[in-house]
Amino acid sequence: MYATPLDLPDFDEEVVTEAHVRYLEPRGLGGRAAIITLDNGFDHTKPSSFGPGGLKNLWRALDEVEAAEDLKLIAVTGKPFIFLAGADIKLMPLLESREQGLALAQAGHAVYKRLKDSAVPTFAFVNGTALGGGFELALHCHYRTVSASAVGLGLPEVSIGLIPGWGGSQILPNLIGVEKAAQVIVGNPLNQNKMLRGTDLVPLGIADAQFEAADFLEESLEWAVKVASGELAVERAAIDRESWPQVVAGVRKLVDEKVHNASAAAVRAVDLLELARTASFEEGSLAEDEALADLEVGPQFQASIYAFNLVRALGKRPEGAPSPGLAKEIGKVGVVGAGLMAGQIALMFARRLEVPVVMTDLDEDRAQKGLAYVRAEIDKLEAKGRASKLKAAKLRSLVSASADKSVYGDCDLVIEAVFEELKVKQAVFAEVESLVPEECLLVTNTSGLSITAMASGLAHPERLVGMHFFNPVAVMPLVEVIATESTDAATLSTAYAVAKKLKKTAVGSADRPAFIVNRLLGRMLAEVTGAVDAGTPVEVADVALDELGLPMRPFALLELVGLQVSWHLCQHLNEDLGPRFPLSENLRLLAEADFPVFDAEAKGKGRLTEAAKSLVKLGDEASSAEEVKERVLRGLAEEVRFMLDEGVVPSAKQVDLAMIMGAGFPFWLGGLTPYLDREGISTAVSGRPLALGEAVDS
Amino acid sequence: MNDTIRDVVFVDGVRTPFGKAGKLFEETRADDLIIRCIRTLLRRNPGLPPERVDEVALAATTQIGDQGLTLGRTAALLAGLPRTVPGYSIDRMCAGAMTAVTNVSAAIASRQYDIAIAGGVESMSNHPMGEGVDPNPRIIAEKLVDPEALNMGNTAENLHDLFPSITKERADAYAVGTQQRYAAAVERLTEDITTMAARSDEGWTVATADELPRPGTTLEGLANLRTPFRPHGRVTAGTAAPLTDGATACLLADAETAAELGLPVAMRMVGFAFSGVDPETMGVGPIPATEKALARAGLTIDDIGLFEINEAFAVQVLAFLDHFKIADDDPRVNPWGGAIAMGHPLASSGVRLMTQLAREFAEHPEVRYGVTTMCVGLGQGGTVIWENPNFKGAK
DSSP: OOSSGGGSOOOTTOOOOEEEEEEEOOTTSSSEEEEEEEEOSSOTTSOOOBSHHHHHHHHHHHHHHHHOTTEEEEEEEESTTEEEOOBOTTTGGGOOSHHHHHHHHHHHHHHHHHHHHOSSOEEEEEOSEEETHHHHHHHHSSEEEEETTOEEEEOOGGGGTOOOTTTHHHHHHHHHOHHHHHIIIIIHHHTTTOOEEHHHHHHHTSOSEEEOGGGHHHHHHHHHHHHHTTSSOOOOOOOOOTTHHHHHHHHHHHHHHHHTTOOHHHHHHHHHHHHTTTOOHHHHHHHHHHHHHHHHTSHHHHHHHHHHHHHHHHHHSOTTOOOGGGOOOOOOEEEEOOSHHHHHHHHHHHHHHOSOEEEEOSSHHHHHHHHHHHHHHHHHHHHTTSSOHHHHHHHHHHEEEESOGGGGGGOSEEEEOOOSOHHHHHHHHHHHHTTSOTTOEEEEOOSSSOHHHHHTTOSOGGGEEEEEEOSSTTTOOEEEEEEOSSOOHHHHHHHHHHHHHTTOEEEEEESOTTTTHHHHHHHHHHHHHHHHHHTOOHHHHHTTTGGGOOSSOHHHHHHHHOHHHHHHHHHHHHHHHOTTSOOOHHHHHHHHOSSOOBOGGGTTTTOBOHHHHHHOOOOSOOOOHHHHHHHHHHHHHHHHHHHHHHTSSSSHHHHHHHHHHHHOOOGGGTSSHHHHHHTTHHHHHHSSOSSOSOOOOO | OOOOOOOEEEEEEEEOOOEETTSTTTTSOHHHHHHHHHHHHHHHOTTSOGGGOOEEEEEOSSOSGGGOSOHHHHHHHHTTOOTTOOEEEEOBTBTHHHHHHHHHHHHHHTTSOSEEEEEEEEETTTSOTTTTOOOOTHHHHTTOSOGGGGSHHHHHHHHHHHOTTSOHHHHHHHHHHHHHHHHHHHHHHHTTBOOEEEEETTEEEEEOSOSOOOTTOOHHHHHTOOOTTSTTOSOOGGGBOOOEEEEEEEEEEEHHHHHHHTOOOOEEEEEEEEEEOOGGGGGGTHHHHHHHHHHHHTOOGGGEEEEEEOOSBHHHHHHHHHHTTOOTTOTTBSTTOOHHHHOOOGGGHHHHHHHHHHHHHHHOTTOOEEEEEEEETTTEEEEEEEEOTTOOSOO
8 A cells, every 4th residue: 555664654642662773793693783672762661562653663773774784683672571562552543444454454564574584584582571563573583582581472462353463363373383373363362361471482382492581682692693603403393284274163163162253353363374374475464454454443343442441441540439548558357257258358358468367257166167268278379389388378377267256356447248138237237336446447248238228227337338249259350349328438448449459440339239240240131031931942042142252141150150149139139120120930940949950061051951941931922032132232221221320330431341340241342331332222222322432541 | 627728719700791881881780780790600600500609799889779789699589599599798899809709718718618609790880989978077087088089090190199100101001001912812801701781772782892992092192181180190091990880700619519510620719818008099009918918828929920900090000010020011910901991890800800810821821820909999909819720830
């Protein structure tokens, strides 16, 4: 489209990465070496990235070194801790047309190709983070070294709705074989966007040598000199080209099973991996350009960028949180209850806050049993190397248990994790309040009971706040933070500060039934079970949402949550929110069954046993899968509208963040509301979109 | 209890390229410089199990910032030595690394250690001389030391006053000679210079050579240089060691352990001495230190076949040579050039002298003994006498 990348239009918003060139004469090379340093002028907290300006700088640097005399080696490296974090993600939403996207894709290819086609040997010294376009730059070099301490390596494009389009999809499978390449390009991005570490690259065959960070550049150069001078021959394992088609077929099946082909990017990435077997580099590049240009202007990428920025920005600075300056110091934590959830919470607080944590239960026996569970978990952490010997010893010294609630006498925060029953919780807080200091926070981990009702009997209701953790608490990244009308700013600020220390993403919710995530999942299940009650076979209703690519089908979710808990939630929502949450007869039947409802052979898949199937009573109004999907989506759009109108959350963004972090809703839906708005469902249900065109500051 | 003294041997020594202060290594951390030296030493001596190192003694004159935090310990950890290896920091201004060597050697000789790493570093870019000093007011009130003696250039001018026969012309001629000797020996010196990454606004480079030498130096070129320490003085930038960034490190062991591990023996330590002199003429320090060391070793100056004397200033070397009646251009003295050419990163230079002497020993089997000696700010001198294991003559 343009004669050279130098003709690309610039973006004012680009933080331009420089490509500095320095020459040196290493011993043994018999000529000069050029080191190109990619550096945007900021420290490692602002990683270098490439837009048109950065690409042009590398282009000019390559012009310069190609003209240099007596050059025997070209090496590319980055500023401390960062090689290159890839194409500048901030610029992509600014691409106004498919042509613009195509031009940027082509420009990347044009620049990087020069490293691949260089007559002088080219080396990437991957000193640190190398993502996406940064990783691809390294792949174009003839040889690669990597720092053992590098973190944040890989090709995460598929996770944000793109494909590795600057050569990654074509070079990587031909370098390390399609199976490992598919893992890097498709598997890892769909697996919570798993990144590679420096020590992974040589075993994968991506880097040729690994050196320690202490003198990475010096040792890389010494190695490169040996390679360039012919003293050292680099050997790479041959790849298996025979099995290529079978591997690709397997990856296709995996993408289908995992996300039901809902991710357009994943599907395109697999197509490109297939193409890479036979395509010339030029053909492959053209296919990458086209795929990238298609995806960049497609709805999934827009939604993904929205979700990416949401997680990054709101994850760090929760909306609606009072000033962090108001937060109180937490020096000791009490946990009421010593059951499974209480033990998990106690361990999490001890690990992250590193303060004493006391658990209590009704008698010494239960308390010690709870403590034994926590200690066993600490042993596991130590055995897996996730806690050092010293850290494990510290954790053991921090967590204690007792039947005597006077241990709460010097706590700064007491959290209850007792049975989900309002009267029980009220009784707990009444007793605890009489024991704790006046400044002590009272926290409930309820998943949906009225916190206002819990506060009603307290002398100091202003210090009660909800922190709803998700099971398993150590793994799930979300916590819903719930203030009542009475909760004061210091208490709420402390809750957010604690959430941050616990490394959780906090989303604020008003004290409304089931808060955010459980309310929406509850509505989703209500529509699915409603469709079954009306006459839709389970097999049809269960796959109706497949094309959204949710992490779990509805019946798998029921299996995970548990039928009794789901039935309990269903009743609770019906009582509080009315007939939108009907009492599903089939859910009741399954929950009350005295035999296994889910097939143990297919654990986690939500497959009903034959006995359970015969229990299900179908009405005479069967729906098609398409109709069930429509029903569920309309239900969700209606529910989000109610939540916004009730003030459960101040904006749709909060819903999306909660669904991404708490329910694993995918980036390509933008969580939930961008999809509902885009498909016109929100407007069809309530006359207007859910989002008010609000942008997320990155 | 075994109370016999053991032989201490110098196994190997390395240094970074020396950079001009404010230039090559301005953006490079001092600890990174010495970490690179330690790692290079370990790589060059694969027979040494790192856990066998009993001590890491590192010197810096200004022990703050990247030269602080008990550099010997932090650099050992950062260099990747096992956590079981201890370390400490040490300071005797310019003789810091030399004192690190004599300290650990004394402990090796007396069977407290088997193997030790000693070295020094100075980033004069980031820690200029006198940074953060707080001289006691009694120094002035009681006239204990002329305050001008805190500036080394002034003490060099004082030496010219004290020894009128050492003229500016002699100093210039000496400086031209040391530049020429360096230029002739640069290939051999490079054997012990490790490469070192350096970053600047222009990106990364990997330094492979000293930045400071001026191989084309002539008498005419030196004649008209400014005398920054005194109007119409005699000391110029051409006859003084420039402000320098760099680090050194060496490996010392007792002779038996070296043999057990198959480590090379480059030099055997004979003895050492430190001596105090007037701070105002600190440059004469090497004279009494050398006399003291020779006397204790039962040697005379005539037994010494090679001298590595630190060239803080040409005048101070000439004062030493005059005292011992050695010619200005005696080929035994700094045969591969000295600090005037390659630079003097204060606390690191002591080990640089030793590393150079070790290489020269290998080329001179007719020489049995050599000295490394240097002057020290506030009026001190330090000398270490070494024996050449390659000596082929009659003992």
